[in-house]
Structures are given as structure tokens and as C-alpha cells.
Amino acid sequence: MKRVIVDYKKLNKDILNLLVEKFPDGYSDRDIIYFKNHHNDTIEAVEVKTNDTIYLVKISERLAGVMQDYEDTTLDTDIPSAVTKEQIGGELSFDN
Numbered sequence: 001m002k003r004v005i006v007d008y009k010k011l012n013k014d015i016l017n018l019l020v021e022k023f024p025d026g027y028s029d030r031d032i033i034y035f036k037n038h039h040n041d042t043i044e045a046v047e048v049k050t051n052d053t054i055y056l057v058k059i060s061e062r063l064a065g066v067m068q069d070y071e072d073t074t075l076d077t078d079i080p081s082a083v084t085k086e087q088i089g090g091e092l093s094f095d096n
Helices: 013-022 063-074 085-089
Strands: 002-006 033-036 042-049 053-058
Touching: 013 042, 013 053
Parallel strands: 002 053
Antiparallel strands: 033 042, 042 053
């Protein structure tokens, strides 16, 4: 099986889907894998797998935000995030 290290900046749609499916509520400390790179720097990553590849996605402060933004854009946009009093009385009005 092939192992690929990926930075969050280079995530494609397929890997983002895998991440969001595996970690729908975000990842925790127990999900993190630690290893040394060729410069002997410690790298922190989370792992997602396909049939032929293990992806080690490097963790950064931005990874969780990228995952959340991606999940938010893939949700059905027809569902309002908040309903106001005006919706009950007639027309729809949504809070942003």
C-alpha cells in the first residue's frame, strides 16, 4: 500500500471528503500520528485510507478550518441555518 504525505494546502476534493467522513466532529489527540521526516523534524498528521493509498494529512492550525469550510459548502444550501419569528407568520427570513 502506498503512503502519501499531504499538506492541507494541497488537499483535493476526494481527500477532503475522506477527512470529513472519518472526522465529522473534528479530530482529537488520539487520532494524531507522529513521525520524523527526512530533516528529522517531528510531523503530526491524521490518517485516511483508500483501497490503495494511506494519506497522512499534515496537521496545522488551518486544517480544522479547511475541513469545516469544506463541510459547510457541501451541505444542502436550501436548509436555513436559523429561522426567525417572521418565518412563523408568513414569509421566510433567515439570519446569517
